[in-house]
Amino acid sequence: MTVIDDMEASTESIAAGNGVLGQRMLRKEDPALLTGEAVFTNDMKVPGALHLAVLRSPYAHAKILSVDVSGALAMPGVLHAYSGADLADSWAAPMPCAWPVTDDMKNPAHYPLAVSKATYVGDGVACVLATSDAAARDAIEAIDVEYEPLPAVIDLEDALSDNVVIHDELGTNASYTWPLVIEETEGDCQKAMDESAYVVKERYVQQRLIPMAMEPRAVVAMPQPFGGDMTLYSSTQVPHILKVMTALTLGIPEQQMRVVCPAVGGGFGSKLNVYAEELLCVQLAQTLKVPVRWNEERGENTQATIHGRAQIQDIELAADEQGKITGMRVRLIGDMGAYLQLVTPGVPLLGAFLYGGVYEIPKAFDFSCTSVFTTMTPTDAYRGAGRPEATYAIEHAMDALARKMDIDPLELRRRNFIPKEAFPYEAYTGLTYDSGDHDKAATVAENILGYADLRAKQAAQNTPDAKKRLGIGVSTYFEMCGLAPSRVLASLNYSAGGWESATVRVLPTSKIQVVTGTAPHGQGHETAWSMIAADKFGVDPADVDVLHSDTAIAPLGLDTYGSRSLPVGGVAIGMACDKVIEKARKIAAHQMEANEEDLEFAGGMFTVKGSPDKEMPLAAIAFEAFTAHDLPDDLEPNLEVQVTYDPPNFSWPFGTHMCVVEIDVETGETDVLEYVAVDDCGNKVNPLIVDGQVHGGVVQGLAQALYEEAAYDSDGNLQSSSLAEYLVPAASDVPSITTGESITPSPTNPLGVKGVGEAGTIGAAPCIMNAVVDALSGLGVQDIQMPASPLKVWTAIQEAQA
């Protein structure tokens, strides 16, 4: 475990007007969160609210023969109880899946409560409304459900065999097959496999993970006193998407729906969804004309909130004598779980374009993903969504190739790096990587870690009888984020666009409001967006107020996921500021009787070139714009501009991670001694926040590598349904993290920024697992599947030595 590094990375600032950007500004969000003043959804005091509790199936797969709610209705405090059948006519449409990846994708109708069949443990089958949460939870125990249990379907290959079909109406468990074959001439991939000097063929299992945001979900649906309007408070990442989808699913006119997110305690993709409990609360509140609320217990969260990853990856990598990649074949099986949630089927597609990593890949690429239903909790986007899986596969396979060639894994990577001069680089997929400098990122990491010295130390320490073996891990990555150009999303069959909206207004007193369509839940948007506006206007960030996460205040937006908030939403804010300044310039020119072209704007002041005595502060212009007493003839009053920005490209963050692990061969325990992350996300608005995102991301990736797994038994019971069983690492389980600096601005947007929310996670799992295998390969261990628990590591050592 290394000592916390107090040396801060240098704050290379964005070349910008007023010097705010690039500063390690402390967060505006913190005082309320640190003092308990912040209000999370479950903190809301709502007089008269009824509490919803949901009875969940204890069977992974069972026919529902009958539901008797009379016992619940007899319990104290209970006002209503419903079976799935009771509410079957309440829904205007099934719950939404917004990503029908193929025209023939199979998608079973999914309703907030199951009616005839439960298809995973945790599937809602009935519900109760009572005067307190405790009364409601007590009462669901009194509901009598008669089930006819059916066989669980847990294994993905077994699911594909259709021995047991989960959704009878589909006739199969396969949801879709999505191929991506990129060849100059048909058969190029096979030719590479047949003719290349080296081929490695590997199978990796991306275990199921539970996102486990610290705040479980919570919902309050509040009918408004007059006119039939409905306000939905929810712990969600996606208030705007939720508003549209709630309106569609419940048949409520969209203009009558308002969605508000109070403080949201983390998401990581798990709150990028439209959930049964949100729809139940709104529907019942609407019908009964009383507020209805629900809060999720952790044991429910592990089963009723989406899971992540859950793929089997078969990868074949071909390379020439020097290790230059000549072709790649990837076959995926994706575990959709029991139903398709909001973007479930799209997750493997987000990875499909990243199997080439940071390397020059020829057009000899053959990818196909088949996704399958199982009787487990639905999967969906979890931090990185597809990209960690792809990165793991290529990076872990690169290490396998390096071992086969008996060369250093970092050297093998360098032989394949896309050179810095090649950017912007049109990849084998047809997508254009905006900017990159992989050698720099790798060199920075290599120098911080002292890579060469460590290799020497490793060689000395890892004698055949060593009790503790050192492993050094390297991973590099490119990731596509900032979802995304709307036309590209269209080509992938995604149902929404990828734009983001910003409104910037300068109030009469010169205070600035920034209205954003992003929906933060820990990322510090109030701080970072104020910095962008403050930099543009030359004011103190304290004078900028950021409004968000309420569809009545910020009606346009596409929310926060996929590391999109800064490269799309933040860029929109900068553009809106520029347009406000242009309007202010017209007013200033008019009032100072000067030409617009002769005006300069800096530090919040317009000055006239060559006339140092003539100046007009933004504050004065804001008041003039408000009174409208003396504006240019063709100019509307007020300083307010709304911008919707549709990015022309994804943003492509990249980086190199390196780590050192020590494995106790007698216990199988892995200790991560050092971790170095060099994540290049272009220009940094606030390096403090960037580092924080990297730290948290790395630990989530490390957790996949070493600790976490949503394990099911053969009957479909989740074996890790609490935080006592699911091993979210604690402070004592992880090392401190050294972040190194590499800044390669994106040429795609005027701020030169890229996303960073998922980068750490994407780089970390392969880095750790490469180190684990690196430590043990000298004992004959070929590979270990994640999580590399002490038992798995110890067993692998025993088997290799046998």
Place this chain on the structure above:
Amino acid sequence: MDVTVTINGQEHTYDVEPRTLLVHYIREHAGLTGTNIGCDTSSCGACSIHLEGEAVKSCTLLAAQADGLEVRTIEGMAAEDGTLHPMQQAFMENHGLQCGYCTPGMVMAATSLLDENANPTEEEVRIGLEGNLCRCTGYHNIVKSVLAAANA
């Protein structure tokens, strides 16, 4: 049953069900929602408070067990004029929080840790906080915050 608890210097008495957990007493009866609930197995520490000056997970106790005792919650940490407690200040200055949900519990556990060991090593901080889970920060800046508070 009547349960009387002094919370942040103010005496509260409520008629509660005997099964009421202390965390529910604090949140639902006293209305102090700064103390959060993150699990149902006493694993996450989001509900950590001080009971008679020591950090405890308020979901592990019945309210009745705190009858007649003194409790301090996150709302009682800053000074009356709003000046943050040195631990809160250290978390702010070191970016020791992101979503903020684990933060109240983390601050309560960390202050208790320093009461027991005024100058902990990094490893002692990590072990001392192992009962409190955070999903955002990777703990790096939380540990840094606690070490900074120790040196403040």
